[in-house]
Amino acid sequence: MVSLALHQRIRGGTGGRIVSGTERRTARAELSAIGQALAILGDRWVLLILQRAFLLRIRTFAGWRDALGISESVLAARLKELVDHGIFELAAYRDGRTRYEYRLTERGLRLWTLLVAIHSWERDWADRGRLPPLLHHLCGHAAEPYLGCGACREPMSARDTHTEPGPLATFSRIGPPRRHRRTVRPDAAPDLIGYCPDSMEILGDRWSTSILAGAFLGTRRFVDFQAGLGIAPSVLTDRLRRFVELGVFDPRPDGSYRLTDKGLAFFEVFAFLVDWAQHELPAPEGSALAITHRPCGAALDPVLLCTACARPLRRREVRFVLDG
Numbered sequence: 317m318v319s320l321a322l323h324q325r326i327r328g329g330t331g332g333r334i335v336s337g338t339e340r341r342t343a344r345a346e347l348s349a350i351g352q353a354l355a356i357l358g359d360r361w362v363l364l365i366l367q368r369a370f371l372l373r374i375r376t377f378a379g380w381r382d383a384l385g386i387s388e389s390v391l392a393a394r395l396k397e398l399v400d401h402g403i404f405e406l407a408a409y410r411d412g413r414t415r416y417e418y419r420l421t422e423r424g425l426r427l428w429t430l431l432v433a434i435h436s437w438e439r440d441w442a443d444r445g446r447l448p449p450l451l452h453h454l455c456g457h458a459a460e461p462y463l464g465c466g467a468c469r470e471p472m473s474a475r476d477t478h479t480e481p482g483p484l485a486t487f488s489r490i491g492p493p494r495r496h497r498r499t500v501r502p503d504a505a506p507d508l509i510g511y512c513p514d515s516m517e518i519l520g521d522r523w524s525t526s527i528l529a530g531a532f533l534g535t536r537r538f539v540d541f542q543a544g545l546g547i548a549p550s551v552l553t554d555r556l557r558r559f560v561e562l563g564v565f566d567p568r569p570d571g572s573y574r575l576t577d578k579g580l581a582f583f584e585v586f587a588f589l590v591d592w593a594q595h596e597l598p599a600p601e602g603s604a605l606a607i608t609h610r611p612c613g614a615a616l617d618p619v620l621l622c623t624a625c626a627r628p629l630r631r632r633e634v635r636f637v638l639d640g
């Protein structure tokens with residue numbers, strides 16, 4: 317049961333003033349859209365909260381608390397942020413008495429492709445075969461989604477896209493790292509849905525995401541990552557070591573780092589992150605990444621395609637099979 321006092325804490329803090337999303341957006345306006353997206357989503361708890369909202373339709377404070385084993389103060393803080401950023405809205409409903417639930421807004425609902433892409437990548441590359449299958453109602457088969465181009469409906473990969481040079485600046489100011497970001501226990505949520513540990517290691521740390529983005533854009537050498545991202549050498553050394561351990565980067569004898577096939581495949585997740593950020597978040601002019609699908613020349617418009625029928629997947633036409 318969620319007390320009203322708790323909701324007041326969620327919404328307004330002790331002063332009771334509700335910080336509007338507009339104020340937050342103004343404060344972040346100097347960040348690129350992708351930098352803002354990472355500031356919002358680059359957190360393991362946030363990803364787990366969203367995952368549960370999409371897959372299990374969890375809508376209540378108690379629902380997430382019980383499903384994730386998350387402390388009430390951390391959960392309250394994360395939900396408040398997600399409301400401030402317009403991803404959830406707090407809605408009252410009657411169930412004998414007035415209760416509150418968190419509903420995904422249109423902006424929040426548009427994150428479903430990112431969440432599905434994370435699942436898809438984990439299934440293919442991180443030995444997460446236990447993840448529930450995604451059923452495509454249009455064709456009646458398991459979708460096994462893959463990344464495609466919305467313009468030409470052909471498969472799309474990091475190798476056949478082109479990005480305008482100079483975009484590393486987009487990532488160079490990604491805000492301070494979130495405190496307590498390593499609070500998810502390694503054994504958290506050992507259930508059917510899974511925990512997607514590799515994705516969360518990459519997305520749950522803004523420097524990691526930025527380094528991987530730099531690699532997608534062609535950065536290979538330590539000094540170039542350092543200069544392009546303005547990252548401290550010790551932090552860069554640590555993240556590169558973890559990427560080698562995860563099998564995402566392959567260290568070369570000349571000291572450079574190449575993306576492995578596993579690393580290249582994460583472009584699927586990255587494409588949806590960029591697409592969501594650039595459509596949903598305001599940003600200074602000129603900071604957007606210009607990515608094109610080379611075979612057709614169209615601007616980045618990622619879609620998930622169904623392996624069985626090759627049609628683009630739409631949110632209302634798919635569901636995870638959780639009871640199998």
Ligand SMILES: [Zn+2]
Pocket residue numbers: 465466467468469470609611612613614
């Ligand atoms: Zn295309």
Ligand SMILES: [Zn+2]
Pocket residue numbers: 452454455456457459622623624625626627
């Ligand atoms: Zn299908």
